[in-house]
Amino acid sequence: MNGPGDFERELERELHRILDPIAAAPIPLRKVPSGAMARRLLGGAGVALGLKLATGVAIAAFAAAAIGTTTEVAVTGSLNPADWGQQVKTTVTDCKAKLAAGQHGIGDCVSDFAKQHGDLVSDQHSKGNDGTGGTTGGSTNGSSNGSTNSAGHRPTPAPGKSGTHTPQAH
Amino acid sequence: MPEYHPGSEADFERLYRNSYRRILGTLITMLRDRAAAEDCTQDTFERAYKAWKSWRPDAPAEAWLHRIAINTAINGQRRERLQEVGAVLRRIGRPVEPTDPAAVVERSDVLDALRKLPPKQAAAIVLRHYHGYSNREIGIALGVPERTVASRLAAARARLQQLLEGSRGAPNKNG
Numbered sequence: 268m269n270g271p272g273d274f275e276r277e278l279e280r281e282l283h284r285i286l287d288p289i290a291a292a293p294i295p296l297r298k299v300p301s302g303a304m305a306r307r308l309l310g311g312a313g314v315a316l317g318l319k320l321a322t323g324v325a326i327a328a329f330a331a332a333a334i335g336t337t338t339e340v341a342v343t344g345s346l347n348p349a350d351w352g353q354q355v356k357t358t359v360t361d362c363k364a365k366l367a368a369g370q371h372g373i374g375d376c377v378s379d380f381a382k383q384h385g386d387l388v389s390d391q392h393s394k395g396n397d398g399t400g401g402t403t404g405g406s407t408n409g410s411s412n413g414s415t416n417s418a419g420h421r422p423t424p425a426p427g428k429s430g431t432h433t434p435q436a437h
Numbered sequence: 438m439p440e441y442h443p444g445s446e447a448d449f450e451r452l453y454r455n456s457y458r459r460i461l462g463t464l465i466t467m468l469r470d471r472a473a474a475e476d477c478t479q480d481t482f483e484r485a486y487k488a489w490k491s492w493r494p495d496a497p498a499e500a501w502l503h504r505i506a507i508n509t510a511i512n513g514q515r516r517e518r519l520q521e522v523g524a525v526l527r528r529i530g531r532p533v534e535p536t537d538p539a540a541v542v543e544r545s546d547v548l549d550a551l552r553k554l555p556p557k558q559a560a561a562i563v564l565r566h567y568h569g570y571s572n573r574e575i576g577i578a579l580g581v582p583e584r585t586v587a588s589r590l591a592a593a594r595a596r597l598q599q600l601l602e603g604s605r606g607a608p609n610k611n612g
Contacts, residue, residue: 274594274598275566275594278547278562278566278597279567281545281546281547282466282563282566282567283567284545285465285545285547285548286462286465286466286567289458289461290458290459290462292458294453294454294458295457295479297450297453297482298482298483299486
């Protein structure tokens with residue numbers, strides 16, 4: 268090494284000797300951040316798919332709630348889920364009180380109540396199918412729903428919105 | 438110079454393929470072994486990917502990558518030094534584990550001397566004398582104004598020469 272030029276040339280030679288074999292090695296796959304992987308795989312379709320999934324889940328949840336409400340009303344005659352349970356509890360207590368000392372078994376007593384209740388609910392259910400129930404489907408018009416459903420739960424859209432255009436994702 | 442568009446997935450992949458080896462080469466001169474340099478290179482591209490949308494094409498993409506790589510290496514070295522203290526304390530009294538030969542870059546006086554320089558000086562030397570960067574590109578990579586680069590390079594070369602002469606003049610420890 269005599270001058271700065273010589274030193275620089277030696278430096279360059281040495282760097283190439285060490286680093287050139289590394290430059291010839293194959294390039295590994297790039298490590299992708301976990302969140303970015305899903306975006307890369309799905310891209311724009313992923314967003315649309317996500318929206319469809321979210322919509323599907325919302326519809327399924329709504330349908331399950333509607334079915335649950337209908338079944339509950341059909342069985343208890345009331346929207347309040349505590350009603351049927353409370354009536355059964357009261358009946359069981361009454362039946363136990365009616366038993367004479369030393370007697371066992373309240374099955375018949377409770378069974379009578381259940382039968383009466385079933386007949387009552389069956390009547391109400393059949394009336395509901397005539398189009399006056401308002402909670403069993405969305406086919407009835409707004410006025411009948413408004414008069415018979417005091418809770419105001421309506422699965423169908425508000426009448427004013429039926430004519431408006433809602434943008435749909437395609 | 439290849440053209441890249443910020444935020445473009447395909448362009449980032451192209452940038453990765455075009456720059457991976459050069460970034461790795463720079464990091465090997467700064468870090469102790471190849472495995473550490475490879476990890477640091479991947480970390481560099483991971484960080485760059487997160488900032489890819491905000492990259493401005495007025496700066497060369499590879500110089501921008503080098504800036505991320507150099508900062509990642511410096512931060513990694515700081516962490517490593519802290520970990521080394523803990524590792525030394527844990528190793529006391531235990532036999533020394535053999536080093537994997539494949540993980541070690543060929544021994545070189547120049548590399549040894551480069552690693553004794555401040556990291557940004559070592560990087561400046563590699564960027565100029567291996568990658569052939571201009572002062573402007575080195576300025577972007579080091580995060581310093583272009584006019585500072587020449588003086589830093591001169592200081593780095595002088596120090597490196599001093600270190601190499603010292604190591605060659607010293608008796609060989611290995612016999």
